[in-house]
Amino acid sequence: MFQIDDELKEFSEAGVAANVGSVGPDGRPQSGAAWGPRVHEGGTRITVYLDGPRAEPVLAGFRANGRIALTIADPVSYRSVQFKGHVTHIGDANEAEEQWVERHRNAFRTSVALVGEPPEVVRNRWMEAPVVRVDFDVEQAFDQTPGPNAGMPL
Amino acid sequence: MTALRPLQVPLEDITACFEGVLPSLICTVGPDGMPNVTYLSIVHRVDERHVALSRQFFKKTEENLQNPAQSPLVQLGVQDPGNGRVFSLDAHYVRTETSGPLFERMRTHLDAVAASEGMSNVFHLRGVDICEVDECVAVPCDFPEATPPRTVALERIEAATRRVGMAEDLDELLQATLESCRDLVGAEHGFVMLADETGRRLYTVASMGYGDSGAGSEIEVGVGLVGLAAARRQLVRLTHVSRDLHYAHAAMQTVAPDQQAPDIPLPGLPKVQSQLVAPMLAHRHLAGMLVLQSESIGAFQAADECLVGILCSQAATNMTLLSHDHAPAEAAPAAATTSLVVKYYPDDESVFLDNEYLIKGVAGGILWRLLRTYVEEGREEFSNRELRLDPTLDLPDIKDNLEARLILLRKRLEERTDALRVEKVARGRFRLVVSRPISLQAVGESSS
Numbered sequence: 287m288f289q290i291d292d293e294l295k296e297f298s299e300a301g302v303a304a305n306v307g308s309v310g311p312d313g314r315p316q317s318g319a320a321w322g323p324r325v326h327e328g329g330t331r332i333t334v335y336l337d338g339p340r341a342e343p344v345l346a347g348f349r350a351n352g353r354i355a356l357t358i359a360d361p362v363s364y365r366s367v368q369f370k371g372h373v374t375h376i377g378d379a380n381e382a383e384e385q386w387v388e389r390h391r392n393a394f395r396t397s398v399a400l401v402g403e404p405p406e407v408v409r410n411r412w413m414e415a416p417v418v419r420v421d422f423d424v425e426q427a428f429d430q431t432p433g434p435n436a437g438m439p440l
Numbered sequence: 441m442t443a444l445r446p447l448q449v450p451l452e453d454i455t456a457c458f459e460g461v462l463p464s465l466i467c468t469v470g471p472d473g474m475p476n477v478t479y480l481s482i483v484h485r486v487d488e489r490h491v492a493l494s495r496q497f498f499k500k501t502e503e504n505l506q507n508p509a510q511s512p513l514v515q516l517g518v519q520d521p522g523n524g525r526v527f528s529l530d531a532h533y534v535r536t537e538t539s540g541p542l543f544e545r546m547r548t549h550l551d552a553v554a555a556s557e558g559m560s561n562v563f564h565l566r567g568v569d570i571c572e573v574d575e576c577v578a579v580p581c582d583f584p585e586a587t588p589p590r591t592v593a594l595e596r597i598e599a600a601t602r603r604v605g606m607a608e609d610l611d612e613l614l615q616a617t618l619e620s621c622r623d624l625v626g627a628e629h630g631f632v633m634l635a636d637e638t639g640r641r642l643y644t645v646a647s648m649g650y651g652d653s654g655a656g657s658e659i660e661v662g663v664g665l666v667g668l669a670a671a672r673r674q675l676v677r678l679t680h681v682s683r684d685l686h687y688a689h690a691a692m693q694t695v696a697p698d699q700q701a702p703d704i705p706l707p708g709l710p711k712v713q714s715q716l717v718a719p720m721l722a723h724r725h726l727a728g729m730l731v732l733q734s735e736s737i738g739a740f741q742a743a744d745e746c747l748v749g750i751l752c753s754q755a756a757t758n759m760t761l762l763s764h765d766h767a768p769a770e771a772a773p774a775a776a777t778t779s780l781v782v783k784y785y786p787d788d789e790s791v792f793l794d795n796e797y798l799i800k801g802v803a804g805g806i807l808w809r810l811l812r813t814y815v816e817e818g819r820e821e822f823s824n825r826e827l828r829l830d831p832t833l834d835l836p837d838i839k840d841n842l843e844a845r846l847i848l849l850r851k852r853l854e855e856r857t858d859a860l861r862v863e864k865v866a867r868g869r870f871r872l873v874v875s876r877p878i879s880l881q882a883v884g885e886s887s888s
Contacts, residue, residue: 305517307467307477314530315515317467317477318579339580347475355467355475364686370474401683402713402737407462410524410581430478432496 288424288440290329294367298323298358301393304334306420307355308347316343321394321417322387323358330424332356332369335379335387335417345418348373354422357430361397366430367440375421387417444489447576451485454520454527454576458485460549461521461679461738466493468514481684483518483529484546486570491516491531493569494546514571517579521679521738523586526579531571543568545674552676552717553684555668590741592624597747600624604754609867610762610843614646617730617755622648624751625744627716627732631707633659633666634728634844637802642670642729645848647707654707655851656799661726666706669717670729675745676717679738707731714739718748722756730755762843779877780859784808786884793859799852803845805833807853810862810872811880824868846870 290298304320318341320334334356336344348354352372359366379387395408427440451458460482467477484492493516512533519526537543547565578584600620607613614632621627631647631654643658662671669676678684714734720727730752732740783792790800791807799807806827813819824842828835835842850862859876 305465305477307475309469309473309475313469314513315467315469315475315477317465317475317515317517317528319526351473353474355477357477357479359479362686366479368476368478370476401686402680403462404737406583407519407521407524410526410583413580413582432481 287330288369288371288427290325290332290424290427294427294440295325295329297360297365297367298325298332299390300360301390301395301397302358302360303394303397304356304358306334306336306344307357308344309351309353310343310347311350316347318344319411320356320420321412322383322390323356324386326421331374331421332371332424333419333421335383335419337413338415338418339413341418345376345420348376348420354420356422359430361394361403362400364432366432368428368430369422369424369426370428371422371425373420373422375419377419379417379419383419384417447489447573449527449576449578451488451491451529451573451576454518455485455742456520456522456738457518457527458483458491459521459679459738459741461683462519463683464519465517466514467517468512480516482546482549483516484542486542489573490534491529491571491573492537492542492546493571494550494565495536495567495569496550496565516571520586523583525581525584525586528577528579529573530575531573534570534572536567536569538567544672548668548672548674548676549678552665552668552678554688555663555665590626590743592743592747596624597750601750601754604751605758607758607762609864610759611646611847611864613755613758613762614847617751618646618648620751621730621732621748624747625716625732625740627734627740629707629709629734630730630732632720632728632730635661635670635726637841639726642666643801643848644704644707645728645844645851650707650709652705652707653851653855654705655855656803656848657704657706659706665715666717666729666731670719670726673719673721673724673726675719675749676715677740677742677745678715679713679740681713681715709733709735711735713737716740716744716748718745718752720752720756720759722753722760725756725760727756727759779879780857781879781881782808782811783881783883786882793857796856798856799849802833802835802841803849803852806842806845807849808880808882809833811878814872814874815878815880820873821865821869821871824870 304323305317306320307317310316320336322335324333354373355370357368398408429435429438429440464480464483466480467475470476486492514531516529517526546568550565604616607616618630621630629649631644633642633644635642640661641658644654647653659667661667712733713736716732718730720730781794788800789804791798791804853860861873863871863873865871
């Protein structure tokens with residue numbers, strides 16, 4: 287089990303770009319955007335939220351084998367971290383969680399605006415629809431920042 | 441052999457996604473069955489069924505794709521920079537290339553990003569992975585309107601190449617080339633650098649859309665973005681410079697620029713986001729480089745490479761044809777107030793006007809020769825031919841060089857002084873217009 291410290295928790299919950307990967311029942315990799323990464327108390331579990339209308343191919347993989355990868359990246363500095371583990375829960379998000387996702391999207395919108403991404407591009411990053419909650423236990427974490435250390439375990 | 445099923449979304453319909461404006465996502469599967477998801481700066485479209493991925497940093501992705509024990513499947517998420525639509529590409533790894541035109545092109549692109557900030561050895565391209573696309577689908581979104589690709593009618597391309605091809609002198613040719621780029625590609629800012637007689641340096645002779653023309657600015661072939669593209673004879677297109685530089689800085693961790701301040705700065709936009717740098721080649725000979733710039737992200741598209749390539753070829757070819765001069769003649773007067781002090785340093789043929797640097801090298805030598813003739817003989821009109829035949833100028837035997845130097849000299853004089861001008865009077869003939877008394881001083885050894 288990998289333990290996320292306070293600094294990495296703060297980074298994970300800021301305006302990062304987040305994407306998840308899974309392996310479908312047919313063995314094909316599946317990926318998609320994720321929102322509102324939240325590190326649980328104790329630092330070994332993360333919750334992320336997927337756009338409902340886009341989530342099914344990725345969720346099918348989670349249901350088939352539970353394996354998940356989550357990469358978060360700062361659009362400005364390119365600092366990136368990948369977490370890997372197993373899904374423990376898939377479910378609906380409540381209102382407070384929808385607000386948490388909204389907060390993250392606003393922070394993300396600010397981050398990408400800093401690197402010049404126009405509003406007409408940002409607005410298609412997510413959909414105005416309910417999100418799906420996914421919890422997973424973090425087993426490994428890797429530095430994914432471009433450079434010589436990319437891929438090294440944290 | 442079974443026929444391939446058509447893709448739901450043909451790759452040629454989403455070419456903007458392969459411009460490198462927005463990062464792409466790549467997901468693979470490890471031998472342990474774990475997914476691996478990371479970012480990729482550019483996915484290149486190779487043809488209607490294949491894409492190429494640059495392999496610099498991702499160790500896990502590389503292990504996963506090249507693992508012969510399992511099916512090397514990959515999913516890519518690419519994004520349209522015009523409206524943010526995402527397309528999902530299911531593909532499989534086919535082979536890795538470590539040489540050849542595609543590899544060289546991608547290597548130059550990566551090096552160009554670093555070179556544009558005076559850095560080198562930031563990225564090491566280890567290979568280019570070619571993947572065959574099995575399916576391409578549009579990810580659902582709320583705003584699916586597509587941005588139409590820019591198209592240019594063949595008639596307009598033909599008209600532009602004809603204009604460049606029919607230019608009667610180098611000045612007109614360079615002007616036509618830059619204006620054609622503005623008309624066909626929408627480039628409002630651009631400049632042309634020509635190769636000097638050694639082929640080791642480039643100097644700016646024409647520009648469009650800048651406050652300072654940058655005429656006379658020089659670079660070494662191989663150094664910086666333009667120099668790198670020149671050395672490799674390759675076109676480089678950057679579509680999101682600020683993002684590329686953030687990426688380079690992240691990879692580099694510490695930045696150590698290795699560029700020195702030039703005598704005259706290159707033309708440039710303060711917030712450049714897109715650049716298209718193209719070699720002007722005639723029979724593999726590098727005549728010069730064309731540089732287009734924009735402060736808009738994604739201003740130059742893949743199709744623009746073809747258009748600019750056509751214009752550059754035409755310009756370079758015509759440049760080699762435009763070099764024989766003819767003659768006629770006439771004359772003109774000069775006015776007077778305080779003397780303009782012209783200092784000449786024979787070592788590097790640099791010329792200073794009232795202690796302000798003007799120009800050096802061949803163009804400096806030419807100006808000194810003109811001014812001396814003006815003072816000693818009172819002559820104001822000159823021909824290109826007499827300069828070519830003048831042994832004191834030591835002009836190399838390259839036909840287009842003199843005319844380029846004269847354009848450069850004319851532009852530098854226009855920018856730096858009201859007292860001296862070079863005016864064209866006829867093909868192959870020009871006039872030195874002197875509007876103040878001049879005092880000539882050769883510094884160091886005697887100049888003759």
